[in-house]
Every structure is written in structure tokens, then in C-alpha cells.
């Protein structure tokens with residue numbers, strides 16, 4: 001039977017999706033299952049690794065059935081996954097030794113602080129080797145916590161059977177017939193244990209965190225044949241697991257950002273903005289982090305990334321807390337009704353400011369309010385704060401690489417807001433292209449896997465993505481004026 005379909009798993013923070021793509025890149029069917037968010041009284045956040053694997057198997061079965069595809073027609077499987085979340089398991093029993101520690105969990109805060117207290121030079125060294133500031137959000141600190149606090153993890157390390165992995169490697173291990181223990185550069189670089197210049201585990205970083213290097217997965221190219229699976233007996237002949245990528249990099253791939261200077265922005269609760277930086281390692285001087293994009297078709301590529309805490313969440317705040325709107329979709333009508341000459345700015349520094357400003361102490365402010373500023377003008381300022389923040393990250397990318405950015409490829413809930421998209425195009429001086437496909441991480445992983453398995457020889461998936469484009473049309477003088485006002489507002493938010 002002809003192998004015409006590619007199966008993609010998107011193992012994300014809230015749940016696990018399975019998506020089937022056809023050989024021409026068309027999305028045929030998708031299913032999803034949520035898993036429990038295990039939140040302890042002390043704020044620790046965990047996922048159950050076995051529950052996630054049960055969901056992986058269930059969604060694979062469901063999606064194949066829903067698509068009406070004969071399992072024998074499925075060529076291969078790709079995996080996209082929540083990054084930084086990590087889990088410990090025993091290679092003798094194949095079972096987890098503890099719940100997965102979720103990226104949002106800051107339990108490794110004290111571990112990172114102790115490292116700096118012991119050796120003040122360590123923070124700079126970690127940043128230099130890993131491309132990212134020392135932080136409990138990356139996997140390294142969480143792995144150190146597991147080794148220090150879970151006796152079973154400590155014992156397995158002593159016995160030489162410990163596996164410490166990101167979610168790609170856990171799903172691969174549990175799903176593959178051969179129990180393959182591997183990862184790839186996009187995930188490995190978000191652990192904070194990888195030397196991003198050489199794309200190998202760093203003994204210096206492992207020693208600094210106290211993480212045993214021999215418990216880490218082999219780093220292989222993102223389009224390797226990592227293993228084979230029958231998905232619990234669904235496939236008579238095991239199919240290859242032939243592509244893996246962390247979710248943001250998978251979305252970058254799904255958006256077809258393969259050329260240096262191409263940028264994608266995901267608008268959700270918060271935002272991830274990522275630039276394809278090409279084959280040379282670029283170090284940010286403007287508040288961004290450097291990671292590996294992938295190793296694909298024999299080429300390694302780097303990305304620059306900026307994450308913003310409050311973008312779509314500003315709209316949720318205007319609805320739930322400030323009660324300025326009843327529904328997120330109301331924001332657009334308010335902004336269109338507002339006086340366009342009003343110069344109110346809102347800086348949503350609810351928990352400080354992230355990329356590219358990095359100020360933990362910044363507080364949110366509303367500034368530039370006049371006697372004629374009303375409800376609609378305040379909603380407009382809230383909406384525009386999303387575009388200004390994303391624009392600042394794009395400008396930092398321009399400054400770090402010297403590359404021109406002409407287009408921003410975007411996805412996520414708030415991209416339905418035409419006012420916001422046009423304003424983004426105007427203040428950032430780019431064309432904003434909204435993707436018609438919502439499942440970009442799954443599409444990226446499917447493309448890598450399908451390419452490795454010989455299903456896709458061109459840009460099959462990317463060609464299926466239709467885009468609505470908003471062209472930047474603001475006069476440069478006006479843009480300058482608006483940006484100067486925004487920057488002054490950010491400076492005010494940072495005065496503390």
C-alpha cells in the first residue's frame with residue numbers, strides 16, 4: 001500500500017495532539033487529549049509522564065480512525081513538544097522515576113542562586129556556553145533538582161540506569177520498539193547543558209549543575225531516523241520516527257522560515273518571536289537568547305528568540321480584571337472607535353518586563369492620558385501594547401544580526417484581530433502574514449519527518465498554507481513619533 005500520510009504528534013503543555021498530513025501537505029485530521037496539570041501547594045508544576053504516553057497512543061489511534069486512513073498508508077511519525085520540561089526515568093524498568101517537571105516551574109530557583117553564590121563567574125559562563133541566561137526555567141536546574149531531591153533518581157544515577165530527558169526524548173523512548181534514547185539540537189539547546197557552538201553536551205555545564213552527563217540522551221540531527229514504532233500494535237510494520245523539534249522551532253519550520261532573517265511570531269497568552277539566523281552562531285547584545293534551530297538536511301542553523309509574558313493576556317486582563325470588554329473580540333471594535341490621535345500608552349509590566357528589556361522590577365503603567373481619553377482609547381492602548389512589545393523584539397533581532405526583516409509570519413488567537421495586525425505591520429514596518437493553518441508546530445514536525453522518510457521532496461506543507469497579508473503603510477515620520485512615545489513609556493515603567 002502506498003505510504004501517503006505523515007503522522008505528527010504535538011506534545012504541548014496543556015495536552016497532546018495528533019495530526020495527519022497528506023503527501024501534498026494538506027491537513028487531513030487532528031485530535032487532542034488534555035492531561036492533568038499537577039500543581040502543588042508550593043507552586044511546583046508537574047505532568048505525569050505515563051499519562052502523557054497513554055494520551056500519545058490514544059490520539060494516534062483516534063486520528064488514524066478519524067482520517068479514515070489505513071494504518072498501512074502512514075509513512076512515518078514526527079514529534080513536536082513543549083520545550084524545557086524534563087523527566088527522569090529508569091532505563092532498566094523503562095518507567096518514570098518522578099513526574100515531569102514543567103517549564104513553568106521555578107523550583108530550581110535556589111539551585112541557580114546557590115550556583116552564583118558559590119561562584120559569581122558562573123552566570124556569565126553559563127550564558128556564554130548555552131546562549132541563555134542562567135535560569136530555573138530551563139531543564140538543567142530542574143534536572144539538578146531531581147538528582148538532589150529524589151532518592152530513586154539518585155540511586156538510578158549510581159546504578160548507571162538513569163535517563164534525564166526533555167519530552168521529545170521521553171516520547172521517543174516510550175514509543176519506540178527499540179527504546180531509543182536520543183534528542184536533537186532544538187530541544188537539547190533549551191536544556192542549558194548544551195555547548196551551542198559545538199552542539200555537544202558541555203562537561204563544564206553538567207559539572208556546574210551537578211547533572212551526570214552519562215544520563216543525557218544522544219544528540220542526533222533533527223531529521224534522523226530516531227527509532228521505529230507500532231504505536232501499541234496499530235501499525236503492523238513499525239513506522240520510522242523520523243523528525244523531532246521543540247515546539248517553537250517546529251512552528252518556525254511550519255511557517256517555512258528557512259532563510260536567514262525570516263521571523264515568526266506566535267501570539268497567544270504570551271508570545272514567542274523567533275528569527276532564523278542561519279548557520280553562524282549569533283550572540284545577542286540586545287536582550288535575546290540564541291538557540292539551535294535544528295540540524296536538517298545536514299545543515300545546522302541557529303535562531304534568535306524573544307519571549308514576552310503579556311500579549312494576548314493583556315486582552316484577557318482588560319476583560320476579566322479591568323472589565324473594559326466583555327469578550328476578546330470586542331477589543332477590535334473599541335480600537336477602531338477610539339480617537340486615532342489619542343496618545344495614551346499602556347505598558348503591561350505586570351510581572352516586570354521580559355525580552356528585550358529584562359527588568360524584573362518594572363511595573364505596569366498607563367501614561368499620556370488626557371481629558372478626552374476614554375474607555376475606547378484605553379482599550380486601544382492595551383491592544384497596541386502587544387504590537388509595540390513584539391516590534392521591539394523584532395528591532396532587537398534586526399540590531400543583533402544586521403539583517404533586514406520585511407515580513408512577520410504570525411499565528412495564534414489574537415491574529416484574528418485585524419486592527420492589531422495592521423498596527424503591527426505599521427509600527428514594525430513589515431508585512432504581517434497570518435497563516436491559515438493553526439497547527440504550525442505539528443506541521444513543522446511533520447515536514448521534517450516526512451522529508452526524512454522521502455514523502456516530501458519539496459515544500460509540500462508550506463505550499464498548503466494560505467496567508468492573509470497586512471502591508472505596513474504608516475508614514476515613517478508618524479511611526480517615529482509613536483515609537484518615541486512608546487519608548488518613553490517603557491522608560492517610565494522601568495523607573496523604580
Ligand code: ADP
Pocket residue numbers: 267268269270311312313314315316328329331332412413414415416417
Ligand atoms: P494560547 O495558546 O496561549 O492559549 P491562543 O492562541 O488561544 O493562546 O490566544 C488566546 C489569547 O488571545 C487570550 O489571551 C485572548 O485574550 C487573546 N485573544 C483571542 N482573540 C482575540 C482577539 N480577537 N483580539 C485580541 N486578543 C484576542
